[in-house]
Amino acid sequence: MTTAPPAGAGTPAAVVHDVVVPSIGRPSLLALLRSLAAQEGPAPAEVVVVDDRRDVTEDGALEAELLDALGGGGALPWRLRVVRSRGGGPAAARNLGWQVTASPWVAFLDDDVLLPAGWSRGLAADLAAAGPDVGGSQGRLDVPLPAGRRPTDWERGTKGLETAAWATADMAYRRAALEAVAGFDERFPRAYREDADVALRVRRAGWRLVRGSRTTTHPVRPADPWVSLRVQAGNRDDATMRALHGPRWREVAEVPRGRLRWHVATCAAAALGLAGAVAGRPRLAAAGVAGWAALTADFARRRIAPGPRTAAEVRAMLATSVAIPPAALRHRLVGTRRVRGGLPSWPPPVEAVLFDRDGTLVHDVPYNGDPALVAPVDGAAEVVAALRRAGVLVGVVSNQSGVARGLLTRAQVDAVNAAVDRAVGPFATWQVCPHGPEDGCRCRKPGPGMVEAAAAALGVPPAACAVVGDIGADVGAARAAGARSVLVPTPVTRRREVEDAPLVADDLAGAVRLLLPGVL
Template sequence: MIDYSIVIPTTGRDNLWRLLTALRKADGPPPREIIVVDDRAEAFEDLALPASAAQITLLRSGGRGPAAARNVGWRQATAEWIAFLDDDVITDARWPARLAADLTGLDATVGASQARIEVPLPDDRRPTDDERGTAGLAGARWITADMAYRRTALAVVGGFDERFTRAYREDADLALRVIEDGYAIVSGHRVTTHPARRSGVLASVRAQRGNADDVLMRRKHGVRWRSRIGEGHGRLGWHAVTTAAGAAAGILFALGHRRAAAACGAGWAALTGRFAASRIAPGPRTADEIGRMLLTSVLIPPVACWQRLRGELRYRTRRHRGDPPPLALLFDRDDTLIVNVPYLADPEAVRPMPGARDALHWLRREGIRIGVVSNQSGVARGLISQTQLAAVNARVEELLGPIETWQICVHDTAEHCVCRKPAPGMVEQAARALGVDVARCVVIGDTGADVAAARAAGARAILVPTAATRQNEIDDAHRHARVARDLAEAVALALAGVR
């Protein structure tokens, strides 16, 4: 029997009820649970959900986008496989049975199974620009309209990168990271229908925000990221030429160079006309569609260039005025999350620090990633075993809730490793495991080594002194980081921006 949970992010679209009803009536092994994540920024009332044979859990993600909503869902789920469905897809009566057939027999090296997506198009006319855009999903790789991931694969890579705040590139980014971690992604035989839908007049202009997301993809996966996801080159180069021609025409005209302005204007008109014609030709060519294509073909090139510049500024340069909100908090373990017991080997001796449980619950509710970076030289010294260390850490999670990544250095000081704090290794590895920029991490600990490791990695730091913290470490933290009275204040400082 395949053990799976279903996670459905939603913004309250009408099709959600139809999807849940179809899943309830479908044949095949039922999911362990169905988790619906309400991603409306202002959800004044709960969604009305149909009765289901499977347990339906309703969570909220606060309008932070589908990546964050899916993270909220899968971290709550408990099954071996997490089947992600979009709230506007249509599953058939045999979908659970076909999902089970796709997942049965997959070995541990397979991290995900992709469904085949069908987009029905009208038979009596050519498709509109909106419909052609949706139809492109049928040939796309790894889209989470219907994608089943092994939960361990999600945990290893840290789930979706929540910097992708729209339904764009977040699925390809996750798949690439899963593949880079050694997992395979296979294609299943189940078929899911994704209806084409009509968008607003300026939908294609708003979609140019994806150019900023493309900068993040390039930064994370290199210059060949498009070929790796099976996508050709975009039109940004032509958009840049078109925008430059239009801008030059305006500047030259303002300076009185009419002939040169006319030449540049003619170039802009020719490029814009060519772009519009390429979008009009495959469509229904109605007056409404032609007018829409003409308007948006004028607007798209400069907007695309602006969004690309916005992405370059956001993801390729450091911000100097204030700090961006953190994406992850990395905690020291002993005397930060739990009371320090030297070379702790007994899980029953684990005692949370005051406020630790509430602080971590607060972070999960806010969608902030959580990790631990901890020196445990007792293993190298033979004072505790790896098994005992794992049991203690498991007990920490029992008492404080799930930790998304554990980075533990078991080396002694004399080994001169690159991971033991104050070296930056564990902080850098934690950021990679969580799929976040290390500059968007905050390290919270009780010693100067925690602060130094954060600074060396390019993260921010907050010191929470205890009776064992040396005064010079506190003084240094006042100069180079922040100092909090307790864990609750440290988390509040991190969420507010530590500088």
């Protein structure tokens, strides 16, 4: 559905912006933040680093490390905040980043770029020049290559970013445009094509995208000899782009055509040679092998000739030129099979709402083991009943560390749950974690275990679930499982938890209205 740009979106207030940097912990992140802190000119209201590492267990560690390296928060011209997307991928990380900010514009930067002097002034000028119909402004990328020698294949590939359209290495989007298209499509799991996809959808929603005057430096990251083989996984995402945007998607997205057709021809020649050998037809086998050899040699030549031609580079190019065609074809076939099986919708409809128990459905009584003390919060029973009438599944996910601490028995927890079920429910699933924080279990929120178990019990994917709770652990569990969340703060909710939540409501009814307009 096309959404017209809002009236007045090009007012001077639209120059106010935030910066969002998805990161997987690269050392280059600190260099980027230092280059941003050194800028003269209009500063962002806030810089949000989205830590997308799945293997990090300590919240707040990266923020403390960065602030210490940058000289403390008081030394920065903007507020630095780190939130965690827990391995959801670049699309999910960017979505979390823009959802927890508030400024009219969001500038997305990759964690491996550097900002030359004048970047902030250039961004401010680009945003000020954006008319009310402009939904996004792209920065110009400069990829410096080593002096004194020819660039490697990997370096030349990175250099191609200079002409890439709408690359999120430096791309500012108007918040209203992101809201109109529900942000980045999280069906793209890699840092590949998710930027082209969102650009297409923003333009189809009625906005223009423009190229700004600011310049960003994108150094070439060090890479091992097999990097060109690994990036062939992007052929899966090309299949998704074709399914979503049609056979002419490259043209409308301004994406150059790749070598897939040549890779298919190379694989076909190899298959012909193998078939001839198996069938005992030597001429057919020889023709197939000759065709494969000629195509492979041409591919290797095209990659070796413009490069440094060192022994290591030539070896890498020969090996990967043999391996890339079948890898590219395999990834494309996997992607095609996936889309033919039916892509899930984006954003997925909410099919199940999972509630925290204490402080959300019922007033919090610490380590409550007495069913008589169960007191539902105002409107809880009505909200749950409305969801059930609308055909939405409902469940509960509750940490109960009192069991591990010896303050409660599991029988007492079950008795209290039964009282909640009678007063507010019934609920289709109850998931309880009886472990303590030191147990390191997967089920304790903010871990994803209970959300995943509830989704399995209800027969829906985690992405079709939403978690409603009163503290950051509820939001974290939803993020870790790939579900949505709404925070309903209480007096015990910390301010930082409210700031880091993508959606915040005053009460349960407000939470349901955010997730499912029309149910209440």
